Amino acid sequence: MGFDVAYEALTDHEDDARWAYGTGFADPLSGVDTAVPEGVDRERLAAYCLMLGDDALIMSHRLQQWVTCAPELEDELALANIGLDLLGQARLLLTRAGQVEGAGRDEDALAYLRGAHEFRNVCLAERTDADFAHLVARLLVFATWRLALFDRLAATRDPMLAAIAAKGVKELTYHREWAAQWVVRLGDGTALSHERMRAAVEAVLPLAGELFQSHPVESDLASDGLAVDPAVLRDEFDAVLAQVLTAATLTPAAQPAAGAVAAAGRHGQHSPALTEILEELQALARSVPGGAW
Template structure:
C-alpha cells in the first residue's frame, strides 16, 4: 500500500519516539516550568479540571494493562502497554498538579491509592470492562479523539503553564493513540462479517457513555464537532454506522460510577493499602 493511500493518513501527524511515556526521546515536560498558580486562575477550578483528566487517564491505563497476555498478538500487547504507560504518565503529572493547587499537599500516590470509589472523577466510559478487542478499540478511538481535541486546546491557550506543558506532551501521545485505534476499527469493520458485526457492536455498546465524555470538560461545541468528524471519517472507511449519543443520568465527574469501578480500584489499590508507606 502506498503511503498516500492510507485511509487514516489525513488524521495522523508526523511522530517520533517521544510519543511514548518512558521510551527513547522522553524528556520531562515540566522541567523549568513555574508551578506557581498564575494570577487570575481559580485554584479550585484548576484542581477539578486536572483531577478529572487525571482520573480518566489513570483508569483508562488500568483497563489497557489488562490486555497484557490477552491481546490478539504480541505486537498488540506491546502497543497497548505503551499506550497505557502514556496515559499513566499523564495521570501522574495531572494528579501531582492537583495536590499542588488544592491546598491539601497530597501526592499522586495519595490520590491514586487512598481515595474511595465515590471520590474518583473519571468518566464512566473508561471504567467499563474491556469486553472483546473490538469494544476496546471502539472505546480507545472515542476516548483518544476527544482527549486529543481537548489537549490541543489546553496546550494552545490554558493560563496554567503546568497544564499547558502536560497537554503539549500529551498531544503527541494521543495523536498516536487515535491513529492506532482508528486503524483497528477500519481493519475490523471492513474485514469479515464476524469482525464487522463485533466492531459495530462495540460502537453501539459505548454509545450511551459518549455524551458524558463530550460534556466532561469545558471544551465547547467545537470539540464535539471535531470528534464527530473523526468518527464519521473512520466509520465511513470501516463501513460502520456511528450510533446516536443520547444523554444518560449520572456523571462520573460527580462521583456517580458504574459497579465496575470499585473492583478495579480494589485491585489497583490493594498493595498500597496493605503496605502503607512501602517503597520499592
C-alpha cells in the same frame, strides 16, 4: 541494544520519551513554571486536574489488563505503550492537582488513598470490554475526545496544564490512529469481524454523551481561559468518528446529545467496575500504609 544486560535498557531514558516518568527517568516538564496564575480559584483548578488525571489513570489501568490478550505481539506492545502514555499523563496531572490544592497530597495519595466516590473520571474510562472489538471502539472514542480536548488545552493560562496538554497531543494522536486502524481492519474484514465491530460500536457510542456535558468546574474555568468546555468538542468528535466508521463500512449511528446523558463520573457516581479497579490498584498501598517500594 547496546547493553550487556537487557534490563539495563530500562534505566536509559535519553532516547525514550514514551515512558511514564519516575525513578531513573527525567521529568518531562522540568523547568516549566509551577506557579498558579494570579486570581485563579485553586480549588476549582485542582478539581479540574483531578478530572483529567483520573480519566487517564483509570483508562491506563484498563488497557494494561489487555496486555498478553491482544491478537498479535505488536499490539501487545502498542497497548502497553498507550497505557504508559496515559499513566504518565495521570502522574503529571495528579501531581499538579496536589500542588494547586496545597493540602500536602502527592500523586500517590491521590491515586491510592481515595475511595471510588472521590474519583472524577468519565464512566467510559472504567468500562469493561467484552472483547477486543469493544476495546478498540472504546479507545477510539476516548482518544478522539481527549485529543480534541488537549489540542485546545495547550493554550490554557496555566503553564503546567499547557505543557502537559502539548506533550499529550503527540501521544493521543498515536492512540487515536492505532484504535482507528483496528476499527477499520475489523469493520471492513470478514463477516464475523464486521458483526463484532458493529456490536462494539453500538455498545460504546451511547456512553459518549457524558464526554460533552459540561461540569460547573469546567464551565467556570473555561470562561477564565484555564480549561476547555467539553461541549465545544462535539463537532470535531462527530466528524472524526464518521470518517472512521465510514472507512470501516459501519453506518455511523445517531449519537445521544450531551444533555441526554448525566455526567455521572464527574460527580463521583460510578459503576461497580471502578470499585473493582481500585481494589486491585490500591491493594498494596492500603495493606502497607506509608510503605515504599
